[in-house]
Every structure is written in C-alpha cells, then in structure tokens.
Amino acid sequence: MLDDYIQTGVPGADKILGEKGIPRGHSILVAGGPGSGKTTFAMQFLYKGVTEHSEPGIYISLDEDPEDVKKNMSKFGWDLGKLEQEKKLAFINVSPVRVTSSEKAGLIQLGMKEFKLIKLLEAIREGIDEVQAKRVVIDPITIFTLQYPDEVERIYAMRDLIADFRKTGCTNLLISELRGTGLEREHQFEEYLAQGVILLRTVLKDERLTRMFQVEKMRGLEVDNQPRPYNITNTGIEIYPTLTVFK
Amino acid sequence: MVSLAEIQEPPDKGLILLAGAPGAGKSTFCHQVVLKSIAADRPVIFITSEQSPNEVITLLSERGMGTPVGLNFVDAFTETVGLTCPQRPDTVCANCTDLNSLSIAITKLQERAGQKGTLLAFDSLTSPYLFSGMEVVKFMRLFLSRFASEGNSVLALMDEGCGKEEDLGAMMSVADGIIRIEIKESSRIINVVKHPKVEPERIEVPIKAKPTIKSTMQFEPSVMRQFMKSMFGGGEAVLRREVGDFVNLFWPNLAHWSGMLWDPKRFPTMIYELNKEESSFVKEVMPFFPWRLKLLFKLLSSFQALGLMPKSFSKVKGMGKMSKLGGVGIRSAQLERSGTIEYLEDISRTDEHYFRVYESSDCWGFENVGAAIASHLPPAMAGQLQGFEREEREWNAIETKCIGLGDPYCEFKIVPGEIDGLKASLEKDSSVIERIHERLMERLMGFLLDGKPLVDRPRLGSDVHLHVVMHGMGFPHLAGERHRMAQRMGGARSGKEIGERLMQAGIKGDEAINRVIDFMNYCKVGKVTVGETIKIKENCESLRTKMFTTIKEPSCYFTTGFLNGLFSAIRNKHVREVKCVAAGDPYCEWEII
Numbered sequence: 001m002l003d004d005y006i007q008t009g010v011p012g013a014d015k016i017l018g019e020k021g022i023p024r025g026h027s028i029l030v031a032g033g034p035g036s037g038k039t040t041f042a043m044q045f046l047y048k049g050v051t052e053h054s055e056p057g058i059y060i061s062l063d064e065d066p067e068d069v070k071k072n073m074s075k076f077g078w079d080l081g082k083l084e085q086e087k088k089l090a091f092i093n094v095s096p097v098r099v100t101s102s103e104k105a106g107l108i109q110l111g112m113k114e115f116k117l118i119k120l121l122e123a124i125r126e127g128i129d130e131v132q133a134k135r136v137v138i139d140p141i142t143i144f145t146l147q148y149p150d151e152v153e154r155i156y157a158m159r160d161l162i163a164d165f166r167k168t169g170c171t172n173l174l175i176s177e178l179r180g181t182g183l184e185r186e187h188q189f190e191e192y193l194a195q196g197v198i199l200l201r202t203v204l205k206d207e208r209l210t211r212m213f214q215v216e217k218m219r220g221l222e223v224d225n226q227p228r229p230y231n232i233t234n235t236g237i238e239i240y241p242t243l244t245v246f247k
Numbered sequence: 248m249v250s251l252a253e254i255q256e257p258p259d260k261g262l263i264l265l266a267g268a269p270g271a272g273k274s275t276f277c278h279q280v281v282l283k284s285i286a287a288d289r290p291v292i293f294i295t296s297e298q299s300p301n302e303v304i305t306l307l308s309e310r311g312m313g314t315p316v317g318l319n320f321v322d323a324f325t326e327t328v329g330l331t332c333p334q335r336p337d338t339v340c341a342n343c344t345d346l347n348s349l350s351i352a353i354t355k356l357q358e359r360a361g362q363k364g365t366l367l368a369f370d371s372l373t374s375p376y377l378f379s380g381m382e383v384v385k386f387m388r389l390f391l392s393r394f395a396s397e398g399n400s401v402l403a404l405m406d407e408g409c410g411k412e413e414d415l416g417a418m419m420s421v422a423d424g425i426i427r428i429e430i431k432e433s434s435r436i437i438n439v440v441k442h443p444k445v446e447p448e449r450i451e452v453p454i455k456a457k458p459t460i461k462s463t464m465q466f467e468p469s470v471m472r473q474f475m476k477s478m479f480g481g482g483e484a485v486l487r488r489e490v491g492d493f494v495n496l497f498w499p500n501l502a503h504w505s506g507m508l509w510d511p512k513r514f515p516t517m518i519y520e521l522n523k524e525e526s527s528f529v530k531e532v533m534p535f536f537p538w539r540l541k542l543l544f545k546l547l548s549s550f551q552a553l554g555l556m557p558k559s560f561s562k563v564k565g566m567g568k569m570s571k572l573g574g575v576g577i578r579s580a581q582l583e584r585s586g587t588i589e590y591l592e593d594i595s596r597t598d599e600h601y602f603r604v605y606e607s608s609d610c611w612g613f614e615n616v617g618a619a620i621a622s623h624l625p626p627a628m629a630g631q632l633q634g635f636e637r638e639e640r641e642w643n644a645i646e647t648k649c650i651g652l653g654d655p656y657c658e659f660k661i662v663p664g665e666i667d668g669l670k671a672s673l674e675k676d677s678s679v680i681e682r683i684h685e686r687l688m689e690r691l692m693g694f695l696l697d698g699k700p701l702v703d704r705p706r707l708g709s710d711v712h713l714h715v716v717m718h719g720m721g722f723p724h725l726a727g728e729r730h731r732m733a734q735r736m737g738g739a740r741s742g743k744e745i746g747e748r749l750m751q752a753g754i755k756g757d758e759a760i761n762r763v764i765d766f767m768n769y770c771k772v773g774k775v776t777v778g779e780t781i782k783i784k785e786n787c788e789s790l791r792t793k794m795f796t797t798i799k800e801p802s803c804y805f806t807t808g809f810l811n812g813l814f815s816a817i818r819n820k821h822v823r824e825v826k827c828v829a830a831g832d833p834y835c836e837w838e839i840i
Contacts, residue, residue: 208345229347240354244389246346246382 006055006135006171009048010041012239016215016224022196023220025169027162029141029190031178032200036211037232038175039069040076041200042137044236045173047078049135050088057135058090058127060120062143066091069139076236090127094120117157120144121164128168136165141174141190158193195219201227203247210247213239251450254426254439255280257289257366257402261443262387262395264418265404267428269513272435273404276428277370278307280402281318284366290317291366292356295324296343296374300335303370317360321352327374328735329811329821331840343374346382350390363398367391371404372418381414387421395423408512470794471535478582478714479540486713487773487785493584493710494787495770496608497701499719501687502788502805503609503622505737506721506730507680514733515673518721519626523643525722526576526630547574559636561663563595569635576624576631583712584608586624591658601647602628604657606707608715610650613686618679619646619672623718625659632661645669651679684741692748694769695762701770710771717791720805731804738808739815746816759817772806773835781810781822781837789828789835801827803835810837 005021007014014021022028032038046057061069070080070091083089127133138144144161148154165172176190178199191197197216202209212227230239257263257280267273274297284291295303300320304312320338325331332340339355341348357365369391376383387403395401405418407427419425425440437450470486477485477492484491506514533544560566560575569575570590577588586604595601609621625644632642640663648658660666693699702709721730749759760777767775773786783806792802801807801824814820818839826836 208342210345210347229351231351240351243347243350243354244385246350246379246386246390 006049007053008045009052010044010237010239012228012230012241013213015241016213016228016239017218018222018224020221022171022218024171025166026195026219027165027172027174028196028198028218029174029176029194030198030200031176031188031191033178033202035209036178036200036202037230037237038200039064039139040073040232041198041237042139042173042175043069043073043078043080044076046089046135046137047073047080047083050083055134056088056090056131057137058092058124058131058133060092060094060123060127060136060138062094062138063140066093076234078236087131090131090133092123092127094123117160121161124164125168128170133170136168136170136172137175138172139175140177142177145190155193158190162193162195191217196221199227200230210245212245251437251452252283253445254437254442254448254450255283256444257284257400258424258442258444259364260395260398260400261423262392262401262403262421263424263426263442264422265402265426265428266407266415266419268407268430269409269510271428271430273406273428274370276426276437277368277402277404278303278310281366281368282307282310282312285312285315285318288317289364289366290319290360290362291315291368292319292321292353292360294321294341294349294353294367294369296327297324297370299324300338319356319360321349321356323349323352323374329739329807329815330823344378346375346379346386346390349375350386353390353394357394357399365399367394367399367401369401369403371406373404373406373409376405376410376414380410381417384414384417384421387418392421392423406512409510466532466535467794468535470790471532474714474794475532475535475540476537478579478712479537486790487787490771490774490785492713493771494713494716495701495709496611496704496711496715497687497690497709498767498770498772498787499608499711499716500612501691501741502716502734502738503719503721504680504683504687505741505805505809506733507675507737508684508740509737510730510733511675511677511680514721514730515622515675516670517730518622518718519669519673521722522623522718523626523630523633525718526627527634527639529631529634547572559638559640560600560632561598563592563597563600566590566595566600567592575635576628579714580604580624583714584707585711585715585718586657587707588624588628598663600661602659602661603648604659606704607650607657608707608711609719610657611704612690612702613651613683615653616651616679616682616686618651618675619649619657620651620675620679620683621646621649621657621659622673623715625661627718628659629661632663640664643669645672687741688744688748691745691766692752695745695749695766696752696754713787713790716787717794720788720791722791734804735808735811738805739812742809742812742814743816744812746813750817756817760813763813780825780839782834783836784834786828786835792827792829800830801825801835802829803827806835807837814839 004024006024007021030038030041046059049055049057073080080089084091145154148157174194196218199214199216201212211230213230214227215223215225227245228239228241229243229245230237265273265276281291281293293303300322321341322332322338323341323343326340327343339352341352372383391401407415424442427438427440429436433453435452439445439448473485486492567590570577580586580588586607589603591601591603604624607621607624609623613620625646629642629644633639642661642663643666644659644661645666646657646659648654650657690701694701745763746759764775764777773783775783786803786806788803788806803824807824810822814822820839822837822839825838826832828835
C-alpha cells in the first residue's frame with residue numbers, strides 16, 4: 001500500500017499529506033510567488049527521491065539554465081551534478097527563451113505550438129527512458145502555457161500534457177507562478193486540471209516575510225488544508241505541520 | 248500559608264501569566280523560577296525579547312547559576328533591534344515582529360531536547376504585543392497553551408500599562424494561572440490571582456534600597472575638563488572642533504520623545520531620576536571646573552562657612568541671593584540655552600521655591616499638548632540644590648505651569664523631600680505622547696519638504712549645548728538595558744516613520760536618505776556622511792558615554808535605532824554600529840546590511 005504514495009522528502013510535508021505523501025502517478029501543481037522556494041521544493045523532491053527512496057528523476061527547465069539551478073542548490077549541500085553523472089537525475093533544457101539566437105534572447109517565441117508540445121513530450125519521454133525516472137519536475141509550467149494565448153487551446157494543451165504523464169506512471173510537480181501573493185487570489189485554470197495543488201505563499205508584513213505552506217487540493221487523500229509555516233533553511237525547505245500561522 | 252519559594256516552583260504543566268508594571272520585578276521573579284528549574288535538572292527554554300541571551304546569562308550567573316546543562320535560548324532581541332544574531336549552539340534566533348519565527352524557534356529547540364517537562368520562560372510578551380497586538384492572544388492560545396498542555400510549563404511575562412486593559416484581560420483569560428506583581432511603598436506585593444497548584448495568596452516582600460548610578464559613574468577627566476570649558480567658556484567649540492558644541496534642539500527633542508513612545512511608563516521616571524542624580528554631582532565635578540569658576544565656588548563655600556552665604560536653601564532670602572549670583576543652575580541654563588530662569592520670590596516660602604522658565608528647551612514648540620512636559624530643568628535644579636547644600640538634602644521638583652498646558656512660560660515648584668503626585672505628573676498619557684510625536688513629525692516634514700525651520704525660539708535661538716542633548720536622551724548606559732531598548736526601539740520607530748512619510752510624499756531611495764542625512768547635518772548631530780557605510784564624526788550621543796563612563800563599546804543607541812528604522816523603511820536594509828567614539832574609535836560607523 002505504501003508504494004501507492006511517494007514521499008516528498010520535504011520535512012513536515014508528508015505529515016500534512018495525510019502522513020502518506022503524493023499519490024503515485026499524479027500531477028501536482030506547486031504554485032508560489034517569487035522567492036517562495038518553488039524550485040527548491042521541486043529540487044528537494046527530486047534529490048531526496050534519489051538519495052532516500054532510490055527513485056530517479058528528471059528536471060525539465062523551461063526558464064532557468066539548469067547549470068544555474070545546480071549551482072544554486074549546492075548551498076543546501078545537494079551535489080546534483082554527481083547524481084546526473086550517476087544517471088540518477090537528468091536535466092533537460094527546453095527553454096523557449098534560451099534556444100533562440102542571441103539577438104532574440106529574452107523573447108518568448110510564440111507560434112509552432114504543436115511542435116512545442118510535441119517537443120516537450122518527447123523530451124520528457126526521452127528523459128524518463130534515460131534514467132528510468134519515477135519523478136518529474138517541469139519548472140515553470142507558466143512558460144509553457146504562455147505559448148497558448150487562447151484559453152481553450154491552453155486548456156487542451158495542458159490536459160494533453162497531464163494525460164501523457166499519466167501514461168508514464170511518473171509523479172510530477174508542475175511549478176507555477178502564483179498571481180497575487182496575499183490570501184485573496186484568482187484561481188488559475190491549471191489548478192482545476194491538476195490532481196493536486198500545493199501553495200507556497202508569502203505575505204509581507206512590516207518588511208518581514210511570512211511563509212505559508214498549504215495543500216489546497218490532493219485528490220484521493222485526506223489532507224490538512226490549513227496553512228502551515230515553513231522556512232528555507234540551509235538544508236532545504238522545512239515545514240512545521242503542527243504550527244499555526246500568525247499574522 | 249504559601250511561601251514565595253512555592254510559587255516560584257513552576258507547575259508540571261500549564262501557562263502562567265506574570266503581569267506587572269514595568270520595574271515591578273517580573274524579570275527578577277522569572278530569573279528565580281529559571282534558576283529553580285535548572286537546579287532541579289529541568290530543561291529550560293528562555294525566550295529573551297528585552298535583552299540578549301548573553302546579558303541574561305550574566306544576570307543569572309550573578310545569582311549563582313553555574314554552568315547549566317539544559318538551558319537553551321530563543322534570542323528574540325538581537326534581530327528585533329536590528330543587530331545580527333550570533334551563532335551559538337544553545338540559541339535559536341527569532342524576531343519579535345514575527346510570531347511564526349517564535350513558534351518555529353521554540354519547536355526546534357524542543358525537538359532538539361527531545362523530552363517533555365520543559366520550562367518555557369518568556370521575558371516578555373510585551374515586545375511581540377507591541378508589534379502584533381491581539382494576535383499575541385491567539386499565539387498564546389494556539390501555541391503556548393498547546394505547548395503547555397503537552398507536559399511543559401510556560402511562564403510568560405507581560406507589562407501592565409503598555410497596552411489596552413482589555414487585551415491584558417484577554418491574555419489573562421487564556422492563562423491557566425495569573426500572578427500579578429506590584430510595588431507599594433517599600434514592598435513588593437506578589438498576588439497569586441489563580442494558580443493550578445496553589446491557592447490564591449498575597450505575599451509581601453520588602454524591597455532593598457534602590458541602587459544609585461553614583462557607583463557606576465566614572466568621569467573621563469580630560470573630556471570632563473573640555474566639557475566644563477565648553478559650558479562656561481566663551482562659546483568656542485571645545486568638544487567638537489568641527490561641528491561645534493551646540494546642536495539643534497529638534498534632535499534631543501526627537502530622541503526624548505522617541506524613548507517616550509516606546510516605554511511611556513518607565514522612561515519618564517528613569518529620565519527624571521537620572522537627570523536629578525547626574526546634576527547633584529556638584530562636588531564631584533568641581534575638580535574639572537575652569538579655574539575662575541573653581542575660585543568662585545571656593546569663595547562661595549568659604550562664605551557659607553563664614554555665614555555670609557546661606558548653608559541651606561530653605562529660606563527665600565538665601566535662595567534669592569543664590570539665584571541673583573546665577574547659582575543653582577540659573578547661569579548654566581542660560582549658557583546651555585535650555586531656558587531663561589527667574590526665581591519667583593513673591594510666591595516662594597520656606598522650603599517651597601518657585602521658578603519661572605522662559606523658552607524652555609523641553610517645552611518650546613509643544614504648546615497646548617495637554618500636559619506639563621519639562622524633563623530636564625526641574626530635576627536638574629533639584630539635583631543641583633542637593634549638590635550645593637551643605638547637608639545634601641534630597642530635593643524634588645514638579646512643574647506647575649507649562650507651555651505644554653497652554654501657559655506662555657513654564658514654572659516649577661521645588662521642595663526638599665518627596666512630592667505627592669510627582670510620578671503621575673511625569674508619566675504621560677499615550678494621547679499626549681502621540682500628539683507631541685505628530686508635532687515633531689509635522690515639523691520635520693515641513694523642514695524636509697519645504698525647508699521650514701525646525702525650531703523657532705525668539706531669544707535663545709534654535710540650538711542648545713551638548714549638555715542639554717545628554718539630558719534629553721538620558722544616560723542609558725547607566726540606566727540599564729530597559730532604557731537602551733527604549734532609545735533604540737523608539738529611535739527605530741521614528742526613523743521608520745520619517746522614511747515612510749517621505750516615500751508617501753514621493754521621495755524615495757537615495758534622495759530620501761540624503762534628505763534625512765542633510766537634516767542630521769543641519770541639526771549638527773555630528774558630521775554625517777553616507778557611502779558604503781554611514782559615518783558620523785563627533786556624534787553628540789557618543790560623547791555622552793565617553794564623558795561619563797568607562798564603557799568602551801558602541802553605544803549610540805538612539806542614532807543606531809534611528810538609522811535602522813530609516814534604512815529599513817527606505818531600502819529594506821539594516822544598520823549595525825561597528826565603530827564608536829565611546830569605544831575609542833576616531834568616529835562612529837555603521838555597516839549597512
């Protein structure tokens with residue numbers, strides 16, 4: 001039974017996830033504002049997956065250069081390059097920003113949508129095959145959805161992506177920018193499509209950042225829906241599942 | 248009959264609220280409870296929001312702590328006041344402005360200890376309350392009470408009179424036990440209102456005589472000599488050769504009322520006592536007087552001995568003579584420009600003297616704020632009378648008329664012995680403090696935005712001597728941590744507010760910083776420059792410490808707080824004092840972090 005869930009590797013998170021973890025094969029949206037630790041959360045999920053649960057993973061970057069991500073994550077003591085050499089972790093760069101020639105750098109290429117989706121799916125499949133991945137992260141999914149200005153097309157593309165994931169049996173984190181950092185916010189359409197939604201919220205009060213971790217939705221699981229405080233420490237993200245958030 | 252020792256034995260579980268006015272002895276009580284727990288091998292988590300763990304360890308050691316094993320700290324002080332929290336194995340840092348950081352820090356320490364039965368001592372809830380208000384009650388209910396119910400005990404301290412009465416009521420209703428401490432005459436009364444272990448009880452403990460600052464005061468002879476020359480010389484810049492020995496009155500006013508803003512209950516009485524005692528050191532500072540003045544005093548005391556001059560100031564005639572000669576501080580008040588003082592012979596009686604002050608530096612610009620507000624001259628004169636009198640009786644002074652009450656000038660009554668209602672007169676309503684604060688802010692914004700003058704005194708002018716600055720700020724290094732906290736945190740509030748108001752007016756970033764730095768230079772706070780760091784040459788605040796003590800550490804409490812507040816509002820940065828004239832450096836310097 002335990003095998004039906006996969007542990008996040010983030011201290012405190014699995015306790016909130018009904019003491020179990022994320023249902024295997026689900027696509028989970030991880031949404032957070034700038035600096036909320038979305039990438040750290042995702043990387044911790046992959047790193048601990050390899051080191052603690054022997055589950056290889058792939059990291060698909062749509063924005064940042066994977067080399068930068070690796071370098072950034074070394075401050076938590078995670079040697080990602082080593083895991084990559086050992087073929088336990090794969091980094092795939094499909095950034096639409098970075099594949100353009102230098103004079104176009106910084107612009108997002110629109111058009112050729114099918115190609116983009118197909119290209120992304122191919123990359124995912126290749127990556128999964130290469131390392132026998134069980135965990136996948138797409139960071140950030142926002143860039144992908146931006147390729148589809150039309151909402152209906154966007155929803156279809158997203159649905160296709162999630163359906164394709166389903167077939168692979170991998171558990172996925174789709175990283176997304178959270179629009180509006182406060183408590184009031186608009187729901188994004190990705191939230192309806194994903195099987196689970198995790199929010200990393202930040203609220204600014206008197207120049208101090210209060211960080212809140214909240215599982216908004218997790219299909220097929222009794223979870224604690226309350227916001228709980230978390231910190232980014234020098235060993236990664238730490239969530240305090242028994243504490244209340246104070247304003 | 249329950250003994251004090253039994254009350255100080257913390258119960259196995261439960262949340263005890265220890266309430267009392269500032270200075271009633273809550274921290275002392277708390278330290279005793281902590282020591283008892285340490286002695287009983289019980290793990291202790293000590294949350295300090297009023298001082299650093301190091302200072303608490305010093306205090307506990309003085310009470311005979313030894314080397315404790317299970318004592319851990321949540322340092323909620325250092326970061327809150329804008330300093331960098333040092334890494335210590337027994338300490339987790341938190342910030343009073345963020346209740347989450349407190350609950351996380353406590354949880355971490357408890358996990359590390361891995362056992363129940365901890366005593367959690369929280370000294371005090373006042374600081375988080377001042378930042379978060381009623382959210383603290385939620386914190387008590389959802390975190391502290393729960394922590395206590397898991398087999399630990401919590402002792403939380405809270406100042407009475409620092410917030411709304413109903414908030415304290417709410418805190419009490421959340422607690423499992425309530426102990427109130429108050430001071431009456433020469434006793435400390437410990438009132439056990441409710442307690443999970445003992446019956447309600449009232450215990451009276453006599454208090455030992457209050458310690459004075461005399462023992463801690465140490466004059467730096469060379470600076471003291473310069474100071475006297477500066478006060479009584481011909482107005483030449485002696486102490487601060489570059490910026491001069493006078494400061495715009497606005498700066499000490501701002502420092503004083505910032506302190507009041509932070510600690511309205513205790514700050515005014517602390518200032519009064521300090522100003523009185525410092526002024527009574529007439530004989531002690533005599534050796535540093537310029538020779539002319541020394542001669543005059545020699546002459547006066549021989550006249551006193553011969554009976555040509557009064558030995559005491561009981562009689563109106565004696566006081567009149569002394570006043571005409573400019574003694575008892577009348578001449579020095581004129582020189583330092585803290586006011587023009589006149590002795591009111593007609594209404595004075597034996598042992599009840601009245602003085603009138605024109606253009607008092609404490610009160611000018613605060614017309615009709617609803618209270619008598621002088622803080623410097625009345626206690627300073629009372630102190631000087633004590634110092635000059637042969638028998639050294641203790642004198643006290645209270646304001647009877649004040650610009651702050653709508654009078655055109657200020658008057659005060661000065662008598663030997665106690666004055667009824669003095670304490671009440673010194674303490675100010677929060678509405679009065681807010682009003683004064685608002686006036687200061689308005690005047691400052693008028694200066695910063697439209698170049699209007701800060702101070703407008705027709706005869707004495709805008710500036711006062713460094714001595715007045717010292718009395719306005721008080722002597723925090725002598726008064727202790729509480730006073731330093733008031734200066735630092737009050738300064739931070741004022742600095743932050745100025746930054747915010749400037750930003751609201753559309754002035755941001757470097758422009759906003761530069762305007763405030765220009766203001767400080769205009770006030771002659773010192774010679775202020777900002778680059779990678781902030782430097783102040785001849786900062787008026789550091790000279791005070793250098794002159795009166797042998798303290799050799801950064802001690803620009805108000806300046807640091809003020810800059811910290813300013814930089815946090817405008818640049819989201821903090822400052823840390825790394826060099827100080829008081830510590831022997833050639834100038835004061837702050838890192839911007």
